[in-house]
Amino acid sequence: MTTKKKEPTLTFCGGAGVVTGACYLLETAHAKILVDCGMFQGSRFAEDLNSEPFLFDPKVIDALLVTHAHIDHTGRIAKLYHDGFRGVIYGTPPTLDFAKELLIDSEHVIATEAKHSGKEPFYTIKDVEGAFTLAKPTEYGKVVNISEDLFFRMQDAGHILGSSIIEIFITTPEGKQIKTVFTGDLGNSPAPLLGDTYEEKEADYIVIESAYGDRMHGQERERKDVFEDVIEETIAAGGVLMIPSFATERSQEILYELNELVENNRIPKVPVFIDSPLAIKITEIYKRHSSYYDDEAKRLLRSGDEIFNFPGLRFTPTVEESKHINDVPAPKIIMAGSGMSQGGRITYHERLYLSDPKNTLLIIGFQVRGSLGRRILDGEPMVRIHGSDVPVRARIVQISGYSAHADQQQLYNWLAPMRMKVKKVFIVQGEEEVAQTFGRVVMDQLAMQTVVPKLGEKFVLE
Numbered sequence: 084m085t086t087k088k089k090e091p092t093l094t095f096c097g098g099a100g101v102v103t104g105a106c107y108l109l110e111t112a113h114a115k116i117l118v119d120c121g122m123f124q125g126s127r128f129a130e131d132l133n134s135e136p137f138l139f140d141p142k143v144i145d146a147l148l149v150t151h152a153h154i155d156h157t158g159r160i161a162k163l164y165h166d167g168f169r170g171v172i173y174g175t176p177p178t179l180d181f182a183k184e185l186l187i188d189s190e191h192v193i194a195t196e197a198k199h200s201g202k203e204p205f206y207t208i209k210d211v212e213g214a215f216t217l218a219k220p221t222e223y224g225k226v227v228n229i230s231e232d233l234f235f236r237m238q239d240a241g242h243i244l245g246s247s248i249i250e251i252f253i254t255t256p257e258g259k260q261i262k263t264v265f266t267g268d269l270g271n272s273p274a275p276l277l278g279d280t281y282e283e284k285e286a287d288y289i290v291i292e293s294a295y296g297d298r299m300h301g302q303e304r305e306r307k308d309v310f311e312d313v314i315e316e317t318i319a320a321g322g323v324l325m326i327p328s329f330a331t332e333r334s335q336e337i338l339y340e341l342n343e344l345v346e347n348n349r350i351p352k353v354p355v356f357i358d359s360p361l362a363i364k365i366t367e368i369y370k371r372h373s374s375y376y377d378d379e380a381k382r383l384l385r386s387g388d389e390i391f392n393f394p395g396l397r398f399t400p401t402v403e404e405s406k407h408i409n410d411v412p413a414p415k416i417i418m419a420g421s422g423m424s425q426g427g428r429i430t431y432h433e434r435l436y437l438s439d440p441k442n443t444l445l446i447i448g449f450q451v452r453g454s455l456g457r458r459i460l461d462g463e464p465m466v467r468i469h470g471s472d473v474p475v476r477a478r479i480v481q482i483s484g485y486s487a488h489a490d491q492q493q494l495y496n497w498l499a500p501m502r503m504k505v506k507k508v509f510i511v512q513g514e515e516e517v518a519q520t521f522g523r524v525v526m527d528q529l530a531m532q533t534v535v536p537k538l539g540e541k542f543v544l545e
């Protein structure tokens with residue numbers, strides 16, 4: 084009797100044709116593993132997908148490899164557990180710590196939304212706790228065996244603290260080794276606090292993100308200089324500077340730069356509020372994992388500078404403290420979540436301050452289509468926040484240099500050294516047109532074969 088040999092396959096169970104919901108299934112003769120298990124975000128339609136069953140049976144998955152803690156890469160981990168997954172969850176120590184905190188934080192939003200729509204929430208706190216009993220911290224560069232035909236290694240992606248590029252090595256039934264590299268999200272190196280993005284030399288297959296695959300960040304001037312100007316101009320006008328920020332995307336880097344600007348007297352001392360309980364917790368996790376900082380930050384730490392502490396800085400974890408920010412006269416700086424102004428405390432500040440031209444809204448992160456942040460950025464003259472129509476008269480400034488994502492040129496440069504050997508480049512985690520545009524650039528200029536996979540599409544790796 085002959086048994087059919089099982090060729091390795093890769094299935095796109097999320098992150099295909101969209102920025103969010105990253106989830107990739109690799110199957111070999113001896114292992115079934117996932118890379119990332121992210122939440123779909125941005126629109127009602129996208130968010131409804133989170134409650135749908137997975138495109139695979141979670142019970143038979145041996146391991147989940149997590150590239151980094153952002154919710155679009157981790158948001159369905161608790162659901163995976165809820166639906167029967169009992170394998171091992173691998174990630175760097177900061178990734179696992181952040182991910183648990185972010186999932187706990189999102190839980191009440193999900194519970195509230197579920198209540199409104201009369202559906203079951205797609206995970207509960209119990210699922211988060213259960214899931215993280217399966218977690219196994221993994222350092223960069225360490226080889227981890229999953230099965231006799233599959234092992235992996237994580238490398239620094241330079242995107243957020245602890246973020247990884249994951250290299251997966253599979254042995255085919257014919258005894259050939261195939262290397263597949265998942266970029267997760269690639270960083271915008273060099274970035275304050277973070278190590279630089281690891282440069283891969285070769286791979287057979289690459290699964291690359293493309294959030295900024297059609298754009299350049301435009302860093303003609305140092306982003307810190309632009310940041311300094313925006314602060315100075317807003318202070319001079321006697322205004323409020325609002326910075327919507329993801330708790331893990333750039334909040335700590337911005338704090339770190341503010342620390343430097345204030346301590347070197349480059350900007351006037353004004354009150355700076357970190358109005359996000361989550362960002363405060365995440366900052367604590369940063370402090371615990373200082374061994375993952377870049378050399379300069381480590382040097383500053385050693386010299387005795389508390390890099391997340393400077394005159395004027397106030398953390399406002401409670402709602403009561405948050406409300407009192409309002410009583411403090413301008414000029415002042417407020418950082419709050421969410422990063423795309425989809426709910427969170429920033430929306431209370433936006434409702435109060437967006438209508439005044441003295442004020443500035445500084446956008447530093449990616450704004451997904453349909454989000455309030457994206458609509459403001461695209462120039463909507465009037466937005467509805469908590470039931471009020473708010474005219475947008477404040478100055479809207481975007482510093483894309485602060486994006487945690489590589490831009491088109493950086494993605495291209497990262498791919499280029501591997502052009503000779505690569506069989507296929509799968510382009511994911513970008514809006515459909517953006518992924519297509521980036522695919523054409525790579526195909527035309529690097530002569531690499533590119534594919535923009537569809538949700539559920541499966542490929543044989545050979």
Ligand SMILES: [Zn+2]
Pocket residue numbers: 151153242268
């Ligand atoms: Zn990310």
